[in-house]
Amino acid sequence: MKTMKVSLVRARYPSVWEPTNLMYVSSFIKDRYQGNLEVQILDGFFDSDEQILNQISCSDYVGFSGTTPQVPHIKKLSKLVKKEYPSMKTIAGGYGPSLQPFKFLNDPTIDYLVVGEGEQSMLDILNGNVNQKLVSSTPIADVDSIPNPDRDSIDLNRYISIAEKDEGRRVTSIMTERGCAFGCTFCAEGQFGTIWRKAGLKNDDLEYERAVRLRGRSPKLVVEEMIEVRDRFNITFFKMNDAETNPSRAHFLKLCEEMIKQEVNVPWGCNMRCDKVDDEMCEMAVKAHCEEFWMGLESGSPEIHRDINKGTTVEMIKKAFDVSKKYGIKRRTYALLGTPLESYETIKQTEELIDYVDPEIIGFSILAPYPGTAYWKPEYDKLDWSQIDEFSNTTWSSSNLTNQELRTEQARLIEKYSDKLAPIIRKKQKLGMGGSQTLDSIMGAM
Structure with a gap:
């Protein structure tokens, strides 16, 4: 059976953090795809456009992700890919494309536009279950069903070493929940539910389902992930990668109780x-x-x-x-x-x-x-x-x-x-x- 090869690329930005969204997409498609699959995750912060083009050369699909400031680089990369590899399928997703979909719908260098949460949409594309450019799925209700982010398809130490240089500690991030329950006017997480909603086209207009505002992970699973990552990468500080970690008082207290019970014994911080x-x-x-x-x-x-x-x-x-x-x-x-x-x-x-x-x-x-x-x-x-x-x-x-x-x-x-x-x-x-x-x-x- 032929091995499907997928490259996921985080577009360039002047500062850097782990591409957690792509790591989750990677772990999900590796877990659910019915066939042989190879995934690599690249980052425009570390890799030049030329390096990215060389490293994706054998890919069947290349997916680009980024926030609004990264949209210009996504569009630049998609043009370079289509020029170099005309038959390679290109996908744009993440916060930037999801919030500005019409920048991509008419772009001939983008084959698929993922609006909203990316895991199921990416799987549908790979399985050949998509017959239109815009791909959008209802957010996964049970976030515990999503495997831990794929730390094998990136060089995590590249990110950790930057934190070690800047802060004097080995830092990585953990997500305890998805979404935000609040409606701050200045934040895309709040006012419109960001990417936590399904979208569709009707008469050339986008229609959205109601946002899935907030989904918490099992504190037990969160802490088990922390321990695994702590031991594997010698982590000395965790950053909780949430809009806020205490929207639910009960969830926050259970998270702390589980850390105490399982003896994580590593300092952490959170919004x-x-x-x-x-x-x-x-x-x-x-x-x-x-x-x-x-x-x-x-x-x-x-x-x-x-x-x-x-x-x-x-x-x-x-x-x-x-x-x-x-x-x-x-x-x-x-x-x-x-x-x-x-x-x-x-x-x-x-x-x-x-x-x-x-x-x-x-x-x-x-x-x-x-x-x-x-x-x-x-x-x-x-x-x-x-x-x-x-x-x-x-x-x-x-x-x-x-x-x-x-x-x-x-x-x-x-x-x-x-x-x-x-x-x-x-x-x-x-x-x-x-x-x-x-x-x-x-x-x-x-």
């Missing part, structure tokens, strides 16, 4: 919602060797908190930071500048809140109106999203402050809290991302 942090959570987290909470502060303005629909208040934030400090947990936070109601006065309120909670680590970002958020507009398609992200962009302004004024405030706050800066902010400063395009210049050219 936490401030409205759900309490003494019992902190006490259990510390017993389970959790050392860091990453909590979005966003703003010190009560009015902005109501406007962004996050469901948190300034008082909730103060309480969460106070109680986690009491238990010696390192607190990392994020401040989001530039939501529509932002003004000098609201930034002053944010500054006052930061001074009160006194986090150990902080990052300052400016709203990026990504596809899938409440702030996206069709005219933003004209922007070069490879030069835009939430840490550095020259595109966005609030109702009261210009983009230049927002960036000046961001720079001022970065300087003021320079001893607390998150590593990603320092990296972005070195990379100099942000470009020189503005919405005014883009709109003037239309």
Whole structure:
């Protein structure tokens, strides 16, 4: 029987993390495909376009994945592949293509467009069960049925060594759940359910099923995976790869209990919602060797908190930071500048809140109106999203402050809290991302 050969490629981005989504797709198709299958996972961060083309030369299918800033590289790679290997089948998927499907539907260098969760759709393509370009599946309800991410088809040590250099520890990520139960206007995870929904074409328009908002993994299986990865790769710190790890209080506590029971004994950190942090959570987290909470502060303005629909208040934030400090947990936070109601006065309120909670680590970002958020507009398609992200962009302004004024405030706050800066902010400063395009210049050219 002929062996089917599949290459999965993460498009280029200036910073890097494990391509967990592709690792899950790989493990799923290896487990379910009825036949001989070989899978390799490549990464544009490490591999040049020429290297990627050489390494995929024997593939039957090549799948590209990335977020919105990675879309231009996906499109570039698909053109190169079709020129070099005209008969090779190309697939685009991930957050970027799922949120901007019409960028790919009419692209002749893309054979299949996966919108939404990728595991079942990829399997359907390989099994020949697809007769149209757009492929979309209802998200898998039982996420415990998906095998652990495929760490054999990548060189995981390439990623670990970067963390070891940057942070002095061997770090990798673990996912405890999929999706997000909340509706923050600034995040594609919240407002529209991101890629956790099935899509279909009707009269040239996309129609979506209701998003499958949140699915938790079995704490027992999560911890068994942690132990396996810990021992195999000598991991000294785990990052939970969730939108937030505590949307369900019961699930979080069971996760901690299982870590204690199975004696993981490796420190870890996770995103936490401030409205759900309490003494019992902190006490259990510390017993389970959790050392860091990453909590979005966003703003010190009560009015902005109501406007962004996050469901948190300034008082909730103060309480969460106070109680986690009491238990010696390192607190990392994020401040989001530039939501529509932002003004000098609201930034002053944010500054006052930061001074009160006194986090150990902080990052300052400016709203990026990504596809899938409440702030996206069709005219933003004209922007070069490879030069835009939430840490550095020259595109966005609030109702009261210009983009230049927002960036000046961001720079001022970065300087003021320079001893607390998150590593990603320092990296972005070195990379100099942000470009020189503005919405005014883009709109003037239309």
